[in-house]
Amino acid sequence: MVDLRDTWFVRDVEIPTRLVLAPMAGVSVQAFRRQGRRFGAGLVCSEMVSCAGIEHRNERTLGYLRIASDEHPLAIQLFGSEAQTMAEAARMVEAAGADIVDLNFGCPVKKVTKTGAGATLLDDPDRAARIVSAIAEAVDLPVTVKLRRGLRDGSRDCLVVGPRLVDAGAACLTLHPRSAQQMYTGTADHALTAELVSLVDVPVIASGDVTSRARAQAVLATTGASAVMVGRGAQGNPWVLREIVDGDGAEPTREEVVAELVLFVRETVRELGERRAAGFLKKFYGWYLGRGRFPRPFKQELVQLATLAEVEERLLAAAPGAADVLARLREETPAADHTTLDLPVSIYAGG
Ligand SMILES: Cc1cc2nc3c(=O)[nH]c(=O)nc-3n(C[C@H](O)[C@H](O)[C@H](O)COP(=O)(O)O)c2cc1C
Numbered sequence: 001m002v003d004l005r006d007t008w009f010v011r012d013v014e015i016p017t018r019l020v021l022a023p024m025a026g027v028s029v030q031a032f033r034r035q036g037r038r039f040g041a042g043l044v045c046s047e048m049v050s051c052a053g054i055e056h057r058n059e060r061t062l063g064y065l066r067i068a069s070d071e072h073p074l075a076i077q078l079f080g081s082e083a084q085t086m087a088e089a090a091r092m093v094e095a096a097g098a099d100i101v102d103l104n105f106g107c108p109v110k111k112v113t114k115t116g117a118g119a120t121l122l123d124d125p126d127r128a129a130r131i132v133s134a135i136a137e138a139v140d141l142p143v144t145v146k147l148r149r150g151l152r153d154g155s156r157d158c159l160v161v162g163p164r165l166v167d168a169g170a171a172c173l174t175l176h177p178r179s180a181q182q183m184y185t186g187t188a189d190h191a192l193t194a195e196l197v198s199l200v201d202v203p204v205i206a207s208g209d210v211t212s213r214a215r216a217q218a219v220l221a222t223t224g225a226s227a228v229m230v231g232r233g234a235q236g237n238p239w240v241l242r243e244i245v246d247g248d249g250a251e252p253t254r255e256e257v258v259a260e261l262v263l264f265v266r267e268t269v270r271e272l273g274e275r276r277a278a279g280f281l282k283k284f285y286g287w288y289l290g291r292g293r294f295p296r297p298f299k300q301e302l303v304q305l306a307t308l309a310e311v312e313e314r315l316l317a318a319a320p321g322a323a324d325v326l327a328r329l330r331e332e333t334p335a336a337d338h339t340t341l342d343l344p345v346s347i348y349a350g351g
Contacts, residue, residue: 101142175205
């Protein structure tokens with residue numbers, strides 16, 4: 001059985017556990033990534049940032065990516081369609097201090113695919129390989145690629161494109177074995193992940209439907225992947241990461257849930273500013289408060305409050321002991337220093 005606490009390498013970057021936190025547009029802010037590291041993710045990844053911003057500066061954006069010194073190892077994910085622009089963006093990622101440049105060849109969202117970026121690259125292995133080799137030449141960091149199985153249902157294109165990308169210089173591949181057409185329906189077919197592992201001599205990360213330690217162990221054992229990636233399962237639930245890595249399946253107390261959520265709110269306000277954070281955070285209330293036996297109307301109440309200060313007040317009133325847990329957490333997690341990467345975080349979700 002694979003030990004989730006084993007270290008492994010993406011080229012020369014040491015990853016301390018076999019659990020990777022997924023890039024998720026509209027979710028993977030700095031607070032999410034730092035929390036993921038704290039709960040056992042060995043590698044975290046930014047949501048996709050747009051290379052188009054370099055040329056046009058008109059990408060609709062959620063803001064600019066900030067990197068904290070305690071996130072490392074950190075991958076920053078780029079999406080784009082043009083090799084030279086992407087290479088320039090990759091140099092900026094390197095200068096900003098990331099450990100890995102990850103490329104998004106999996107986003108199924110129309111706004112992205114219609115520009116020739118994301119999953120469309122799976123249909124054009126030559127262009128995909130040209131992009132990887134241009135970036136591998138431009139930076140010293142390892143270049144990794146995240147892909148879907150192909151564009152259409154039943155596609156096995158990842159088995160053709162994947163090895164081409166490795167030949168072009170990719171140091172690791174992540175496979176989410178759904179088609180772009182599938183979006184998030186059906187299930188991730190990790191039999192394909194096993195086939196990809198057998199075809200390449202770089203590590204492969206298995207992404208899709210990993211939500212428990214049992215599932216993580218099964219996917220690692222049956223595919224030969226070097227690590228599993230967890231996405232939706234970790235939304236508002238960092239405790240699942242601890243369960244996966246350490247087998248500690250203890251349900252968090254109401255106090256712990258509130259303390260983590262309040263810390264998340266504060267960090268997100270620091271990153272996005274009060275106005276943008278208020279909208280961004282709404283979806284997280286429901287995600288977090290699924291644990292701790294909070295009454296349903298409580299979540300709706302939070303969403304309707306006018307300010308985040310009121311949200312915090314209501315949360316702490318619902319679990320008075322949370323203030324002590326929060327104080328401890330803040331001691332262990334000092335406010336992050338940060339570097340800003342001058343590339344826009346895209347509003348277009350997907351992968
Ligand atoms: C809201 C959301 C946003 C996502 N954004 C990205 C992204 O920016 N880049 C990417 O490569 N994948 C993205 N993905 C895909 C995830 O990284 C992951 O591959 C997928 O959700 C399957 O894993 P899961 O079953 O653990 O969620 C996104 C998924 C979701 C649900």
